[in-house]
Every structure is written in C-alpha cells, then in structure tokens.
Amino acid sequence: MGRVYAIKNRLQYYKDKLKGQFRHRWISTFVLACFYAIRVYLHGYLAVTFVLGISLTSLTSLLLFSVIHPDHPDDLLVLSNAPPILPMKESDELRPFVPLLPEFNFWCIVNMLFCVALPMTFIPKLNYHIPGLGYIVFSAWLFLTLLLLFDLRYNMKKYKYFPFYYGDKK
Numbered sequence: 001m002g003r004v005y006a007i008k009n010r011l012q013y014y015k016d017k018l019k020g021q022f023r024h025r026w027i028s029t030f031v032l033a034c035f036y037a038i039r040v041y042l043h044g045y046l047a048v049t050f051v052l053g054i055s056l057t058s059l060t061s062l063l064l065f066s067v068i069h070p071d072h073p074d075d076l077l078v079l080s081n082a083p084p085i086l087p088m089k090e091s092d093e094l095r096p097f098v099p100l101l102p103e104f105n106f107w108c109i110v111n112m113l114f115c116v117a118l119p120m121t122f123i124p125k126l127n128y129h130i131p132g133l134g135y136i137v138f139s140a141w142l143f144l145t146l147l148l149l150f151d152l153r154y155n156m157k158k159y160k161y162f163p164f165y166y167g168d169k170k
Contacts, residue, residue: 045121046134062101064152
C-alpha cells in the first residue's frame with residue numbers, strides 16, 4: 001500500500017512541474033501524435049483512429065464549453081470538481097467562462113488516449129480494411145468537428161474567451 005502512495009506522489013510531483021510548461025507539453029503531444037499518424041499511414045488501423053478521433057472531439061467540446069453560459073446564467077452545469085463561479089472576495093471578478101475541462105487535464109487525457117491507441121496499432125486483429133469506408137468515416141468526423149468548432153468560435157469571439165493557459169501575465 002505504501003508503494004502505491006509513493007508512485008502517486010511521484011506522479012503528482014511531475015505533473016506539478018509540467019503545469020507551467022505549456023509549449024513543452026504540447027510539443028511533446030504533437031510529436032506523439034505525429035508518430036501515431038505515421039504508424040497509421042503506413043499500416044492502416046482506421047477503426048482505432050476513428051475511435052481516437054471521436055474521443056478527441058468530445059474532449060475538445062468539454063474544453064471549449066463553459067460551466068455557465070452568459071446568455072443563460074440560470075442554467076448552471078453542476079460539477080463536483082468545478083471551480084467557484086461567483087466572486088468570493090471583493091477583489092475577485094465574475095468569470096463566466098470556466099471550462100468544463102481545464103486545459104492541463106485536457107492535455108493529460110489527450111496524451112493518455114494517444115498512449116493507449118498507439119499500442120493498439122500493433123494488434124493485427126484491430127486492422128479492419130474496408131475499401132472506401134475510411135474516407136466516408138473521416139469525412140463524417142471532419143464535418144462534425146468543424147460544425148462544433150465553428151459554433152464555439154462564435155461564442156469565444158463574442159465573449160473574448162480563449163481556453164488555453166499561457167502562464168501568468170506580466
């Protein structure tokens with residue numbers, strides 16, 4: 001039991017060190033995604049890639065949706081891990097755009113998805129090949145993703161909201 005806590009503490013230590021390293025984190029994720037893309041391009045595995053794409057799309061929507069919507073402030077999504085929305089002190093300001101999934105947690109889950117999907121490309125039984133189906137599935141996924149992003153881009157422009165954290169402003 002003590003070793004489990006030691007591993008959790010070590011993992012939390014490395015997570016805390018990575019919190020402020022925005023560029024380094026996303027560059028490492030980009031390298032991992034490129035390695036996955038090369039593997040899929042050379043060997044197929046469209047079913048694994050489709051599931052990965054759907055998972056990434058749903059995670060992106062959680063990153064870009066807010067806990068409270070400014071047009072409908074009464075509709076509050078009740079989350080157990082959501083940060084406080086209302087100001088707690090006089091110096092605090094109301095922050096209506098609190099994402100459902102913080103950027104760092106989004107990054108952790110994206111890396112975990114790629115780390116699970118990459119070994120799945122080495123399992124030959126998961127390599128389904130149906131001619132033409134890959135293009136249809138990719139087109140449907142791309143259409144749904146673009147529809148989601150164009151809808152959310154309107155709200156982000158309207159309320160001057162950007163979901164990524166670049167560190168403290170100086």
